[in-house]
Amino acid sequence: MIGILICQIVLSIVLASVFLIRPSLTSATGWKIVAFIGLCVLPALCIVGGMNTHVQRSEQTRFCVSCHVMIPYGQSLYVDDPKHIPAQHFQNHRVSADMACYSCHADYTIYGPLNDKLQGLKRIYMQYVSTPPDPAAIRIPGGFKNAQCLHCHVGARNFEENPVHAAMMDSLKSNQLSCLSSGCHDTAHDIENLSHEKFWKPVQ
Amino acid sequence: MNFSQIGIQRLLRISSGLVIAGLLLEIVSLVWFHPLSFVLFAFIAATLIGLGILVYLVSLVFAASPSTQSRQ
Numbered sequence: 532m533i534g535i536l537i538c539q540i541v542l543s544i545v546l547a548s549v550f551l552i553r554p555s556l557t558s559a560t561g562w563k564i565v566a567f568i569g570l571c572v573l574p575a576l577c578i579v580g581g582m583n584t585h586v587q588r589s590e591q592t593r594f595c596v597s598c599h600v601m602i603p604y605g606q607s608l609y610v611d612d613p614k615h616i617p618a619q620h621f622q623n624h625r626v627s628a629d630m631a632c633y634s635c636h637a638d639y640t641i642y643g644p645l646n647d648k649l650q651g652l653k654r655i656y657m658q659y660v661s662t663p664p665d666p667a668a669i670r671i672p673g674g675f676k677n678a679q680c681l682h683c684h685v686g687a688r689n690f691e692e693n694p695v696h697a698a699m700m701d702s703l704k705s706n707q708l709s710c711l712s713s714g715c716h717d718t719a720h721d722i723e724n725l726s727h728e729k730f731w732k733p734v735q
Numbered sequence: 736m737n738f739s740q741i742g743i744q745r746l747l748r749i750s751s752g753l754v755i756a757g758l759l760l761e762i763v764s765l766v767w768f769h770p771l772s773f774v775l776f777a778f779i780a781a782t783l784i785g786l787g788i789l790v791y792l793v794s795l796v797f798a799a800s801p802s803t804q805s806r807q
Contacts, residue, residue: 533765540758547758547787551751554744566747570791574754574784581761581781585773598770655770 536580543573586644589651595632598658600666603722604632611731614718616711622731626683636671639682667723675719677703680710746794750787757783 546569549556556562588594596605608621608631617635620626626634638646650672657663681704684690691697695715702708710716760780764772 537762537765540762544755544758547751547754550747551755554747554751557743557747566791570747570750570754571788574758574788577758577761578781578784581765581776584765585776588768589773594768594770597768651770652774655774659771 533584536577536584539573539580540577543569543577546570546573586648589648590630590633590637592629592631592633598654600654600658600663600669601632603666603725604720606725606730607720607722609730609732610721610725611729612718615721616716616719618731622733634683635679637679639678674709675711677706677708677710743794743798746790746797750791750794753783753787753790755787757781757785757787 546565550566550570557566592605592608595601607615608618610618613619617631620635621628621631636647637643640646685704696703699708703710711719757780760783761776764776764780767775
């Protein structure tokens with residue numbers, strides 16, 4: 532996909548170079564059309580394609596852990612303990628391993644992806660302009676919402692038929708009772724104690 | 736700024752230069768796998784390309800409008 536986009540960009544650069552060197556060519560009708568394609572249509576498509584590629588890339592686990600403060604969170608995905616919710620989901624492919632962070636932390640609303648990108652830009656600002664946060668002190672604004680768990684688990688047989696879940700389904704759906712902080716599934720990344728943990732080594 | 740003094744060809748050169756600079760930066764942002772690559776793309780490359788397109792469209796408007804002399 533990136534290959535096609537780069538080919539399109541190179542073609543656009545070649546066309547734009549023609550008009551940089553000889554702008555007088557546009558006096559002919561045929562070249563006017565070429566100029567419109569090379570200086571307006573193709574560059575606009577390159578912006579759209581570039582934005583799409585960057586947005587898709589920012590959903591990758593590799594991209595999330597490329598930030599210094601996220602490195603321990605990436606390591607926590609390899610903790611060898613099934614009580615660690617993110618590690619358990621990642622290692623058993625309950626979420627796509629390539630999109631592990633995004634699957635659980637995406638805001639599944641209409642403007643969610645836009646909000647996620649704005650949050651990401653805010654973190655870049657904090658990293659390079661303001662004070663970078665201590666990784667252990669990072670908290671999700673407003674707390675982790677059940678909707679992010681329920682996005683996948685609602686409708687799943689082992690979730691719906693679990694008597695504990697069934698008894699409190701309304702409270703879970705209305706976010707009155709948190710999946711993570713009400714004492715049921717309370718071990719998330721736990722990066723303060725990472726140094727004491729055993730890690731899973733995937734077979735290459 | 737009076738566009739008629741600048742001339743369409745100069746506007747086309749400026750437009751081409753901006754578009755080329757923006758596209759080259761876009762290639763760098765696509766090849767560079769780093770959180771700042773999105774910032775490079777969104778705030779610099781896309782802005783330069785957008786400005787290039789805008790200058791080109793301005794040159795079109797300027798080329799389409801009849802000059803004062805031809806109206807007389």
